[in-house]
Amino acid sequence: MAHPAPSDTIAAIATAPGESAIAIVRLSGPDTYPLADRLFRAPPPLPSARPAGTFFRGQVIHPETSETLDDALMLLFRAPHSYTGEESVEIHCHGGSQPAQRVLEALLVAGARQAEPGEFTKRAFLNDKLDLTQAEAVLDLIHARSERAARLATAQLENALGHEIRTLYETLLALCADIEAMLDFPDDELPQSVPKELSERMSPIETGIQALLDTWHEGHLLREGARIVIAGAPNVGKSTLLNLLAGRPRAIVSPHPGTTRDTIEEFITLNGYPMHLIDTAGLRDAPGDIEQEGIRRAHQALSQADLTLCLVDASQPISQAELAFIFSHDPQKRIVLGTKADLGVVADPQQLPPLDYFPVSLIIDAPLAQIKAKIIDKVLGECPRSDHSDIAISGRHRKSLLIALDEFIMAKKRLNSGSEADFLPAALHSRAALDQLGHILGLNISDAMLDAVFSRFCVGK
Numbered sequence: 001m002a003h004p005a006p007s008d009t010i011a012a013i014a015t016a017p018g019e020s021a022i023a024i025v026r027l028s029g030p031d032t033y034p035l036a037d038r039l040f041r042a043p044p045p046l047p048s049a050r051p052a053g054t055f056f057r058g059q060v061i062h063p064e065t066s067e068t069l070d071d072a073l074m075l076l077f078r079a080p081h082s083y084t085g086e087e088s089v090e091i092h093c094h095g096g097s098q099p100a101q102r103v104l105e106a107l108l109v110a111g112a113r114q115a116e117p118g119e120f121t122k123r124a125f126l127n128d129k130l131d132l133t134q135a136e137a138v139l140d141l142i143h144a145r146s147e148r149a150a151r152l153a154t155a156q157l158e159n160a161l162g163h164e165i166r167t168l169y170e171t172l173l174a175l176c177a178d179i180e181a182m183l184d185f186p187d188d189e190l191p192q193s194v195p196k197e198l199s200e201r202m203s204p205i206e207t208g209i210q211a212l213l214d215t216w217h218e219g220h221l222l223r224e225g226a227r228i229v230i231a232g233a234p235n236v237g238k239s240t241l242l243n244l245l246a247g248r249p250r251a252i253v254s255p256h257p258g259t260t261r262d263t264i265e266e267f268i269t270l271n272g273y274p275m276h277l278i279d280t281a282g283l284r285d286a287p288g289d290i291e292q293e294g295i296r297r298a299h300q301a302l303s304q305a306d307l308t309l310c311l312v313d314a315s316q317p318i319s320q321a322e323l324a325f326i327f328s329h330d331p332q333k334r335i336v337l338g339t340k341a342d343l344g345v346v347a348d349p350q351q352l353p354p355l356d357y358f359p360v361s362l363i364i365d366a367p368l369a370q371i372k373a374k375i376i377d378k379v380l381g382e383c384p385r386s387d388h389s390d391i392a393i394s395g396r397h398r399k400s401l402l403i404a405l406d407e408f409i410m411a412k413k414r415l416n417s418g419s420e421a422d423f424l425p426a427a428l429h430s431r432a433a434l435d436q437l438g439h440i441l442g443l444n445i446s447d448a449m450l451d452a453v454f455s456r457f458c459v460g461k
């Protein structure tokens, strides 16, 4: 599906709102230089007569009132050597809420159009400056909540994932051509070994797709972060643990059971993985309305948890309700901590596998490093442990890869049958797999799919 080249000129503030030293307004499209000549007053030559890369000072003038809006700097880019691949300029004005807004409004009055979210990057994609995985990496980089997530996004921006997908795509493209060539052979002239050989050539592509799929869990963790819920009976030390992991007194801790009523969320990073910690109200048959609502919210948080830290008071016998709560969780998605071990360890949930229960004190020499290590271990699960991942796919990539793999397996089955009637379906399934790999790169992608990707961006990017 070819996408028409944009014919209008877009403008947007590219920096975050609020007080700052400078703010940047971006302008991109065919009318960039006529607009820059009209609105930017500086000593000659005019912006359009200056070379790309020039950065110079002037005043931004309102196109109708000639009022001076700001004293600013202008940076010039020329197509195709700009972020969008189009004629483009940046106006660096004073920060704060007014200057950039007034400059933007002047550009809109003069004929530019307010850019939609991600439209600059979308134009870069449409002008072949980036493939779709790189465009998505721009978004990942902006949203990165940990250094590791930023490193992954940078590697993807440098095309680590795009390169891998493109290699698979090109190998499969050649294979598709050979499968389709079989269809042109007269009935009995095709050597019997050909379908088998073609099927064997599929194996490395299948392995490649599977290897990429295996990176999804880590990619999901790095992009979305894990949701870790701290839960248990009242007074077992849930808020104490939240504060310990957060490194600050985020939640109120008190000896009175039922202190925490609402869910309390705190963001942390462990080993470079973003994590949302959620402290919850103690679970019990609640006496009051407010506590009942807190417990309802606790259950809601638990239903979305990637990992639950089930806390029990190790200095007390463990109740049937607590055991039932622990066992309601998949062992891969729970850690059972017995708190208050400094008061003596009484609770001994023998029914639990020995490695699944950790008596700790949260107030005397709390083994914070050990607790963190256990959390990371559980959250990463089967994820391959590498210090620096270059490739970890997103949900969109996974969806396409899963369909590609299905199509691939069906194509292989047809080829392996050796029956001539199966050659056409084999060719169609291989093409369908190829299309899915192409979609990851942004090839032959529908406008709706593109809009879905770019609508997640901020305006000005």
Ligand SMILES: Nc1nc2c(ncn2[C@@H]2O[C@H](COP(=O)(O)OP(=O)(O)OP(=O)(O)O)[C@@H](O)[C@H]2O)c(=O)[nH]1
Pocket (backbone or CB within 6 Å): 233, 234, 235, 236, 237, 238, 239, 240, 241, 252, 253, 254, 255, 256, 257, 258, 259, 260, 261, 280, 281, 282, 283, 339, 340, 341, 342, 343, 360, 361, 362, 363, 364
């Ligand atoms: N001795 C001892 N006391 C602890 C430990 N952990 C927490 N406490 C104390 O236990 C009391 C309850 O701690 P919280 O962290 O408020 O417990 P909670 O589970 O959040 O309680 P609710 O919000 O009421 O459900 C406080 O007085 C803490 O100081 C521990 O490991 N040892």
Ligand SMILES: [Mg+2]
Pocket (backbone or CB within 6 Å): 238, 239, 240, 251, 252, 253, 259, 260, 279, 280
């Ligand atoms: Mg609490």
